[in-house]
Amino acid sequence: VAETPEGPTVTRSSRRLAAVLGLAALLVACGSEGELAVEDARSRMSPMFVGVGAVYLDIVNDTDADDRLVGASVEASIADRVEIHETFDAEQDMADGAMDDDAMDEDAMDEDAMGDGDDDAMGDGGMDDDAMDGDGVEATAEGFAMMGMREIAALDIPAGTTIALVPGGYHLMLLELATDLQPGDEFELTLEFESAGERTVTVTVSDDV
Amino acid sequence: VRPLPVLASLAAVGVLIGGLVMALRPEPELPGLVRDPAPQVEGLGFLDHRESDVGTLTDLVPPAGELTLVYFGYLSCPDMCPLTMADLRRAREQIGPDLAARTRVAFVTLDPDRDDPSSLRRYLSFFFDEDYLALRAPDPAALDEAAERLGVRFEVEGHEPGQKHYEVSHSAITYIIDDRGMVVRELPFGAPAEDYARVIEAALLAPAA
Numbered sequence: 001v002a003e004t005p006e007g008p009t010v011t012r013s014s015r016r017l018a019a020v021l022g023l024a025a026l027l028v029a030c031g032s033e034g035e036l037a038v039e040d041a042r043s044r045m046s047p048m049f050v051g052v053g054a055v056y057l058d059i060v061n062d063t064d065a066d067d068r069l070v071g072a073s074v075e076a077s078i079a080d081r082v083e084i085h086e087t088f089d090a091e092q093d094m095a096d097g098a099m100d101d102d103a104m105d106e107d108a109m110d111e112d113a114m115g116d117g118d119d120d121a122m123g124d125g126g127m128d129d130d131a132m133d134g135d136g137v138e139a140t141a142e143g144f145a146m147m148g149m150r151e152i153a154a155l156d157i158p159a160g161t162t163i164a165l166v167p168g169g170y171h172l173m174l175l176e177l178a179t180d181l182q183p184g185d186e187f188e189l190t191l192e193f194e195s196a197g198e199r200t201v202t203v204t205v206s207d208d209v
Numbered sequence: 210v211r212p213l214p215v216l217a218s219l220a221a222v223g224v225l226i227g228g229l230v231m232a233l234r235p236e237p238e239l240p241g242l243v244r245d246p247a248p249q250v251e252g253l254g255f256l257d258h259r260e261s262d263v264g265t266l267t268d269l270v271p272p273a274g275e276l277t278l279v280y281f282g283y284l285s286c287p288d289m290c291p292l293t294m295a296d297l298r299r300a301r302e303q304i305g306p307d308l309a310a311r312t313r314v315a316f317v318t319l320d321p322d323r324d325d326p327s328s329l330r331r332y333l334s335f336f337f338d339e340d341y342l343a344l345r346a347p348d349p350a351a352l353d354e355a356a357e358r359l360g361v362r363f364e365v366e367g368h369e370p371g372q373k374h375y376e377v378s379h380s381a382i383t384y385i386i387d388d389r390g391m392v393v394r395e396l397p398f399g400a401p402a403e404d405y406a407r408v409i410e411a412a413l414l415a416p417a418a
Contacts, residue, residue: 052286144380150376207299
């Protein structure tokens with residue numbers, strides 16, 4: 001079962017809300033009730049020469065059937081290819097003895113993507129008592145852990161759930177970027193689902209994802 | 210009794226009480242983490258993108274009354290690093306040009322094999338105008354020492370010279386460093402730009418210790 005990474009979702013909800021309100025006219029939601037829809041597709045500004053970018057979005061499975069995201073693509077003028085990635089707690093993963101070549105393994109889907117590893121991430125002492133009282137930080141403590149990134153073969157989208165691809169959790173990684181992604185730019189992204197087939201959405205580039 | 214003065218005095222009392230409540234409400238906690246004792250960066254030296262030819266080392270201590278915002282990352286990072294740069298960019302916009310001019314972002318690469326000085330410069334200049342530091346440690350031991358001093362955790366996958374794709378795992382924290390060379394606060398990846406802005410503003414406006 002693919003867990004929705006909760007931390008960044010919470011932290012950025014207000015920003016996401018603002019983004020939704022501001023860009024509502026630009027967003028393409030390809031579904032209505034009872035369908036599988038992709039919403040709020042956005043990318044963060046990235047320079048072409050580093051070769052990589054990331055797309056975040058929400059996948060709303062309003063159907064009665066489980067589905068899976070199995071692939072994604074953009075036009076060659078944007079990037080050569082798109083992979084499904086997760087950012088994960090590399091220390092937790094090493095502790096689990098699962099560091100090696102299972103990146104493409106189905107099992108990767110079952111592991112703690114982000115949400116749960118927070119407590120031990122904060123385990124190294126030396127912080128003052130109220131250090132974690134600030135709003136927003138508790139939910140984003142993963143920044144203190146050593147995070148890695150890996151490709152996953154597919155992303156489960158169970159029936160009746162919304163899976164959020166958010167910074168620090170799952171993302172779609174653009175490889176071999178063919179252009180600078182500047183705030184305000186837009187491009188088309190096609191997602192391929194095992195059951196629902198293809199969905200094409202417009203991705204908006206922002207410095208606030 | 211005419212109703213008007215009664216209403217007016219009621220309103221005045223209301224304003225008074227309201228003001229009192231506002232004044233008595235404690236300041237909201239600043240987000241992020243404070244370590245005790247505060248890490249000290251004095252003596253850590255890095256190759257600056259401007260000075261690398263000359264061989265002089267730059268430290269992370271800002272001029273009097275200013276802040277250095279230090280982040281350790283790598284350029285091929287699609288998710289956490291550029292997101293943090295974009296957040297810092299927005300935070301500096303939010304605090305306004307006068308305060309922003311008293312801050313500079315320093316990016317220290319954890320991946321010196323791929324991130325050469327000119328790439329670092331191009332990367333930082335994508336997010337910031339002139340005022341940034343694109344840094345490399347002079348040697349692996351110096352990077353290890355800096356990481357240890359600040360609490361940066363990272364791991365670079367083994368690779369051959371010239372290899373393009375390999376993994377870098379790392380903690381993703383922005384360190385706010387004052388003119389004494391002390392890390393006064395640190396913010397993990399995922400904090401909203403507003404949090405960075407609040408922390409930077411508070412550190413700039415804090416009375417000298």
